[in-house]
Amino acid sequence: DRLFFSATHEEIKKGATTDIYFIKTMEILKYMGLENTDVVAEVFPRKAGIMCGVEEVLSLLKDKNVEIYALPEGERFSPKETVMRIKGPYGEFGIFETALLGILAQSSGWATAARECREAAGDKVMICFGARHVHPAVAPVMERAAVIGGASNASCILAAKLLNRQPSGTVPHAAMLIAGDTVSVAKAYHEIMPPDSPRIILVDTFKDEAEESLAVAEALGKALEGIRLDTPSERGGVTRELVYEVRKRLDQKGYNYVKIFVSGGLTPERIRELSEAGADAFGVGSYISGASPIDMTMDIKVVEGRPVAKRGRIPGIIENPRLKKIK
Amino acid sequence: DRLFFSATHEEIKKGATTDIYFIKTMEILKYMGLENTDVVAEVFPRKAGIMCGVEEVLSLLKDKNVEIYALPEGERFSPKETVMRIKGPYGEFGIFETALLGILAQSSGWATAARECREAAGDKVMICFGARHVHPAVAPVMERAAVIGGASNASCILAAKLLNRQPSGTVPHAAMLIAGDTVSVAKAYHEIMPPDSPRIILVDTFKDEAEESLAVAEALGKALEGIRLDTPSERGGVTRELVYEVRKRLDQKGYNYVKIFVSGGLTPERIRELSEAGADAFGVGSYISGASPIDMTMDIKVVEGRPVAKRGRIPGIIENPRLKKIK
Amino acid sequence: DRLFFSATHEEIKKGATTDIYFIKTMEILKYMGLENTDVVAEVFPRKAGIMCGVEEVLSLLKDKNVEIYALPEGERFSPKETVMRIKGPYGEFGIFETALLGILAQSSGWATAARECREAAGDKVMICFGARHVHPAVAPVMERAAVIGGASNASCILAAKLLNRQPSGTVPHAAMLIAGDTVSVAKAYHEIMPPDSPRIILVDTFKDEAEESLAVAEALGKALEGIRLDTPSERGGVTRELVYEVRKRLDQKGYNYVKIFVSGGLTPERIRELSEAGADAFGVGSYISGASPIDMTMDIKVVEGRPVAKRGRIPGIIENPRLKKIK
Amino acid sequence: DRLFFSATHEEIKKGATTDIYFIKTMEILKYMGLENTDVVAEVFPRKAGIMCGVEEVLSLLKDKNVEIYALPEGERFSPKETVMRIKGPYGEFGIFETALLGILAQSSGWATAARECREAAGDKVMICFGARHVHPAVAPVMERAAVIGGASNASCILAAKLLNRQPSGTVPHAAMLIAGDTVSVAKAYHEIMPPDSPRIILVDTFKDEAEESLAVAEALGKALEGIRLDTPSERGGVTRELVYEVRKRLDQKGYNYVKIFVSGGLTPERIRELSEAGADAFGVGSYISGASPIDMTMDIKVVEGRPVAKRGRIPGIIENPRLKKIK
Amino acid sequence: DRLFFSATHEEIKKGATTDIYFIKTMEILKYMGLENTDVVAEVFPRKAGIMCGVEEVLSLLKDKNVEIYALPEGERFSPKETVMRIKGPYGEFGIFETALLGILAQSSGWATAARECREAAGDKVMICFGARHVHPAVAPVMERAAVIGGASNASCILAAKLLNRQPSGTVPHAAMLIAGDTVSVAKAYHEIMPPDSPRIILVDTFKDEAEESLAVAEALGKALEGIRLDTPSERGGVTRELVYEVRKRLDQKGYNYVKIFVSGGLTPERIRELSEAGADAFGVGSYISGASPIDMTMDIKVVEGRPVAKRGRIPGIIENPRLKKIK
């Protein structure tokens, strides 16, 4: 009995996620004796963004008789720039068009949003907290794309493992709510975590953020790495003024080594604002994980050596010296 | 060797896609002797939408010692309405928060967009063509959500199988480009397809749409179910006037039984316009598959019988008579 | 030695606040033998509003040989409606034009703003807290105008005395800051105030508003009339969600008799929002006291029985059956 | 029997215009034995502007045991800049908070508006004609603030006296309406005024402004200092074109020494326009006198040497080297 | 030697104003033996409007072997409605397409603007004063179209003659400027005009409009039909307030029989405003004469009995029961 509706690696590999019309296309072409027509296909995006997903495309086609040229992951592309070119018999790769475009479109969408956050955060820590907004089957795909785009780290376990890293994260409101108190959770956390695991404590659960920040700082002393502000929108969210005030109040009590980590509805614009106000690190959720895919189109541009194109497109390949041969 | 970065069903089931901080929370609670604290948690959305993902959540928690209440899939929810309630020892489900919220957030986002298209299309056929914009691992999840939201059918093979249906779709530009001609592909298609498979032919590849529509109608006669207009944006896209003109020109030649299927950048507003102008069926891509997840939040509201809440939320459960006990 | 730059009652009465050109006018008219020309002058406003200031105008002219007709205080006027008419020798009142228009313009501006707040507050308590935005010389004039416009009460001592009332108000942040704690101030307040003085305690000085509300309610029990929310803009101000949450948390602990009083940047629109969210009373500051005067113009319309007017105005009086003879 | 509702100097001085809650605060603090707590309070504005009112604040507190530091009158302040600091036992000045803030808020509002007009007028004459829009009790306060902000002079008698000047002004429409003619009033004015009093005649009462300007110029010859254009809004107000035309027509007849004084609904923008078109002097009314107060806040920042602050503010004083010790 | 560049009636009639490409078309069709192909052509507008120009089209084609069906002049048409249909050998009318469309486009544009003014003016007099904005060759065409659209009369001599009317108009500023005075011109006008010619005098040349209106009324007594307000934009134009005031001042002196005629930059919106304020008649210039032509298109829809159309249009005639056979 199937647990989830997500496709397994094997289903993807054998083409089960293909749109039916590519299957029909193959049947017709076979009937017309054209299934092994030699073609060149090109992929282009509709908008500017950051390239991501190439490694998975290579897995998808690795045992097929095709040449593949692609823009490297992490590079910036322009609208309508050729980002991938595939040469070979159409029958070798035709049915993978749906999967291939989906991989590139969604990963590039996530990587692009992460890049915008990175540019806003400058050299400061910026972590992807977006796993809770996407299906768990793609959570690690999304977090990997975020890291390629510029996130400092991933927070979900599997993504971190795929990236050969330790995942980032502290404790959520749930711990405080069950324990009934922030300071006792902070102390327990400090007690049991390995020494190299940073002590960052969430301070907005029950009490005023400034009050709780000082209480936690007093309880953990020099061991405290930072506090996290995640004020809910119902209470005005995390504002510039709140960050500035907490910074000042910590400094006045001698806790100038305590970092301020912020989260909750962050966007590049809010990252800039809060960074200026004194925030040291950022946890970004839906801005990255809810980013729309960047629509990708695959066009057949050469058929048996002849340039072709449908109406609206230019026949023949469109040169791009930035493409690398990857297969 | 791993083919793709997407999580397998087993990885999801055992919590590998969980944010690390839920793991840490469990460690702390154990240290404090609180891991089996009896709690009630509630999930609420930030925006209005259509509920989807409940069946997968049930799979996720089916062998856990918890009670679950949920809004049925396909029902409309309001902002901040309680859509799911889980009762039981926190240790039974705490680490699944990330996966559970991700399942609901993304599926509900897709179902909600599909519902908007359904309302625009009225009783006409409206198919999801969006698989090419998402990672293949979630393509069937997305298409199933679209059907729950109101799409007439799915186009990817696996999604159709999971829904116990035949997938929808005809042939793409690729077939015409390789064959070099639309009419010969149409004839081949007619030749080899089973009688109950509808003949719908794409007519904008090489020639004027009106000209090609008439040529295809002449070639296939009464066998032709419909033509598909998918004019690229570079040529002005599919407009009201184009649909109206093709309809009139088909009718004037006696082809009033030929349906007009439209696709390409459709939105609810464009569906309404083109439907008025005479379109009979709609293929919707990125409007559904690129829909943003609907942010879901899980709050612990009762701890050992006591109402609790973090700042900004109301302590205790929020009644909702529309919830059904599903476990 | 003069303490303040504000005019004394005697200075006003003898015309010392008159624009110099009215003095010059009298000199010229005397020189031309026209100082006792019989005239009718009319006053009209430029915008719609609420009439206020008539009683002071009567004081100004009470020993002059003129007839005065005026719209009663508290009534609504339209743009260009005649709100006052003065008949008599020009020499009797000419030099008081500046003072008379100033009295009407500013009091009507304040009364009009208060009326808008009253309409937003419905039957709930709405107090003017605006004295701190105007010069103390006019603070009681302003608060009286606010009460005529619809405020439930005044907060400055002199205004209340002139209106034969007890002024409204509790204690400001200063008391808590000096005492270092909200609950001890609340207890002292309860200790020393006469029984009929309502116990309303400000709860946002040091701690989270919900936390402090419950602490104060516990400390004062049934004696507590209400709490006041005045969250500063740096912390997001008083929001709908905050009012709703504090209401719910008070109710859950059995303090449903405790009223919620709100203040801080209130406008008619915010009064409506917060009232819907559960606020019981409103303290309005700059919306009333910072209201612009309503420009008033006095025109001579009849000279020795002949209708006259400058360019742009209609010669002769403009009838208004709502005017009452007041002198 | 009281003539007006405005507070007398004595009432202000003894605290009668204080909000009741400061009185209650003192009672509570006394009860708690804290009335002589040593504090530092700071005042800051919400918006940028021009400082005004310091001299009256000094009068208010001159016999109290406090130190006062303030930004000098006429200087520009920024939002949230410390503009005044008071040190001493809270009991010495606490009840004067309402009056002190009101003095600063309203005077600074007026001075700020006057400064904007000054900047628009450059080196040309700009007089405050706004007394008719405010209560006569504050008319001299307002005109003094306008002069501090940059007005060339005041028009009300008492304000001029307080500033040791001669008030500015000519004759209003009333004189012409009573006399029935502009030229005869102009001649009478010339006859009786001392030689050093400038002859500026209002020319829009009965006839076309250009026609009347020439008639008045002919009647008074070299004695005419200027004409005043005050065309009512019903006749299109004073426009650039009107000023330009009157200037040209005066010049063509040899009256190039006659100045053009304009008034009626002037704003900084209109001052700039009309100045370019040839206007030589400006009478500004409601833009100055109807300016909203600039909200001022007083915070206790130090209590017995300890930095304190309510939520949203930073504990301790905020240094400002521009403050001068004034007491 | 030619005086003007405008085409004579004979030049138009023989096709000299035809676009050269229609001439070339005829040559090619002759060469292909197709010049007498039987066709049906239809004319449609791009926007809604009022039909005008039919009579001239009939003149253009009256000796050609064609049938013509047209919407009657003065009727309202919708966008894309068939407003004219021509049947016959293409050679009979092909070269007249340019002239025919130009006649309809421009006359309908003018008639449509006049209709809007008529609707704004209700039953009041509304005259076209627009001849000064168009080339004299088309001034009578424009004024005739205005009358068909709804103008009460024309002001140019030739237009009036073609319409069998007396032209409307009084005297312009030039007469007053030369005579140096308005009243003396008014008297001379009254002296020499035939009794049935209405006495309407322009009153804004030298003096205030209200003053001059009364002077003219006094001079002409019962003989005065009306005064005309045409205040230039430099003096604020004719405003609602000016019309209202002049009306009141005339009435107060017993001249309630004197009409108020307004002109100068009138639009439908201003006609409505001024009509409400008391204006009795309107002289409209550039709103009518500067109206853009309504783009008309002629399509060949039937060729030798077969429906045809270029891309974007529907083959065959588009029925319209409102067409009348006119030839």
Place this chain on the structure above:
Amino acid sequence: DRLFFSATHEEIKKGATTDIYFIKTMEILKYMGLENTDVVAEVFPRKAGIMCGVEEVLSLLKDKNVEIYALPEGERFSPKETVMRIKGPYGEFGIFETALLGILAQSSGWATAARECREAAGDKVMICFGARHVHPAVAPVMERAAVIGGASNASCILAAKLLNRQPSGTVPHAAMLIAGDTVSVAKAYHEIMPPDSPRIILVDTFKDEAEESLAVAEALGKALEGIRLDTPSERGGVTRELVYEVRKRLDQKGYNYVKIFVSGGLTPERIRELSEAGADAFGVGSYISGASPIDMTMDIKVVEGRPVAKRGRIPGIIENPRLKKIK
């Protein structure tokens, strides 16, 4: 019997298109003995533009006893700049004011619009195709004004003749519709036209523009000068992408010598866009011919040597060194 409502040259010359009030003015002035008053009149425009119509004004007044100074045709004027000055007895030219202003207003309006198109087109060909939007009587006036403004050529026969040129133009949709095919018309055109007449063929009548362009290029070979794109708005109009694609497809087949001529709703902005995309020539219709006249005003500024002016204007002439004496 009169064929058209347009005025003949003789009617214009003898004043028949004059507004009746100029005739009345002459009668009054004669009655007052003022008809030969010596005056100077000046004409000024309300907006900036390009001067046109001077030659016709000269024809209008050539046998009158006046001096005329004018800005040369084709020069740019500013708002309110003096563009023409006439000196002489008023009786010599007074009645021609209507005609003179109409000539200048409309021709300058057309020339101004053409200049904007010229600036957008740079050095490329830009032809006026606007005759079909104006009455045939003024079609040659309009096309001449367009050429003065900057159009490369005229398309109507008479205009070209007046300008001593060959008119521009190819064949319209009508020829293709009658012949039933584009290529055969292209061939016939090539057959019969003189060798120096450029072969430019319209390609959007029946088929896809790119397809038809290639078919025509193949049929005519090196003889083909260009193709014309005139895609109707119902099919998205001529877009940047269409021009770019047709250019590329022509080049790929070796037809890089074939020019792309565009038409249909062109504006300066669209000319810029399409020029960038590769268009070589532009046919502009309603943007030029539907341009509003530029309102011109004639003021009498000197009467018998005395500067005069109506209210709102400056008495006396306004110098302009750019005027040339033309009579």
